[in-house]
Amino acid sequence: MELGVYSFGDVQRDPSTGALGSTAQAMRNLLEAIQLADQVGLDYFGIGEHHTREMPASAGATVLGAAAATTKTIRLGTAVTVLSTDDPIRVYQQLATVDALSNGRAEITAGRGSSIESFPLFGYELADYDALYEEKLTLLMQINDLADGERITWQGKFRSPLTDAEVVPRAERGRLPVWRATGGSPASSARAGQQGLPVVYGIIGGQAARFRPLAELYRASAAQAGHSGADITVAVANPGFIGETSQGAKDLWWKQWSTMWSSLGPARGVTGPPRSAYDREADGGGSLFVGSPQEIADRIIALHGHLGHSRQVLQMDVGHLPQKDFLRSIELLGTQVKPLVDAALGAS
Template sequence: MEFGIYTLADIETNPQTGKTVSAKKRIQEILAAAKLADELGLQIVGVGEHHRLDYAVSSVPVILSAIAQQTKNVQLISTTTVLSTVDPVRLYEDFATLDLLSDGRAEIMAGRGAFIESFPLFGYDIKRYDELFEEHLELWQRLNKEERLSWHGNFRAPLENAEISPRATKEIPTWIGVGETLESARRAGRFGTGLALVILGGNPQFFLPLVEAYKLEFIAAKHPIENYKVAITGHGFFAEDGQKARDEFYAYYRNYWGNVNKQHGMAFHMDREDFEKATSPNTPLFVGSPDEIVEKILKQHELFEHTRFLAQLDIGGQPFETVARSIELLALEIMPKVNQYIK
């Protein structure tokens, strides 16, 4: 199984100190985390986009290009690209450039994202989300294969024997990020992309129909079986002692969801009892000791047979030192133990 980390670059006040880092500092910490992950042998680093003042990254290819210059081996993936509100031609050019800068390490994960601010910002109609996503994905896949193409669609100017430059070292691996929507899982199967499940709550078993729908559509479309791939993504916080991990993370986790729900205009309350339930063995929240996390990953592997695990480790205003500890435990203890079991 491949292991990695990802960030959405949220800027939040540390609930322990009352201090908030600047966007500049937040980006510097993201670069440092990526460099550490690469040095410790993790395989993937992901960065997601938002277009809000409480997030530090809106230009994912720029940040991933900076990471490319400080790393040697990690795959560099967007987590996620809001595909409905980006021009696929510009997206391909940006990620092909990243691919050349990184010697073939670029990937994209496409999805809707947690917020909708990019739709009015870039002049797209949120009501046309599905149509935009399908058309942009279809064009992206052609751009990924063809250096010259003619194309006509409904949402952008046509292309007439257009030159698409530069060309990546190979086809850029593509994933679709899926939360709870069955149709999104089916779409990933129809288009032959990877499926990245974003599991942030609930019982992991509830997500099994998404994988099954993806697999059925993938097989029905007769895509090469080697392109079938499932990833699991979720929140994580690791410490040598499981109870210490829960004690430390509670304030950051409550802070994170309090802010996210406030941004959506929703009330939020989580007491310590709620949090303990959320971190229990049969939940998708990866908080605890390395052995506890290994057990959770292996349980999910029995369900999903996934080949990639990505942890979002830097939420809620944590200091970099805490994030770095989780990265170290993921790379040095969790990853080798999981792979020892599933070989």
């Protein structure tokens, strides 16, 4: 089982004044967190694309490039690239560059994106939400499959055609791992299996084990399409936080979780959950993995029994979580949770 962290580059507040900090500092904090995750033996760190004042990680590949030069073993990926509003050629080139700088540790997770700020920002229509994604993912896969020196000719609906085009640099080991991200759509699960892509389930509410039928659908679709091997695998991305004690972790992170929803909720037309709902999600089989190292290890192991997933990554820095608490949670995940999970499920 691989364990890791993903982040949207949460901006902190000044503890004395309450003023929102700088987006520049948020990027430096993000690099510090990746470096620590590498040092404590975590397997993966992903940066998710967002374009807001509170979550400004809009150019994750740039941060990953800096991390590539200052880390040793951790895999570095996007979590996710909002492919609908990006160019597959540039996405591939940027991550192939990270791959070169990291000696083959880069990955792409491509998704539609749960937030839509990038659509007006880059001049795309929300009415094309699904069609943009499918066309661009198909092009990205074709680019990724090119042999060294091979060129591509392609034509679609949403970008200019390509005629005998060369796309460089190439990935260190021939191809980049490209994951398909989904929030729980059966159609996306089936499509990922048909395409032979590994799948990432973003689980941000409800019982995590409810994704078991989707994982089964994904694997069945892959088998039906003739796909097998290492690419047919499941990852889980969900919110979580680890503290020294179970109750201490839940009390601390509730402040961050409620703060996040107080700003995010109105923008999305929803009301943030009350403390009672948060406790249910964090205490049992819900999607919030908040607690002590032993508790989080037990929950990862239990979820593996339902999904058979090979990677789990936690989003810890929400609601302006202080950097020291973010770093401590990463440290506990690597030094205390991971050994427990490895002992039960095997080292990654």
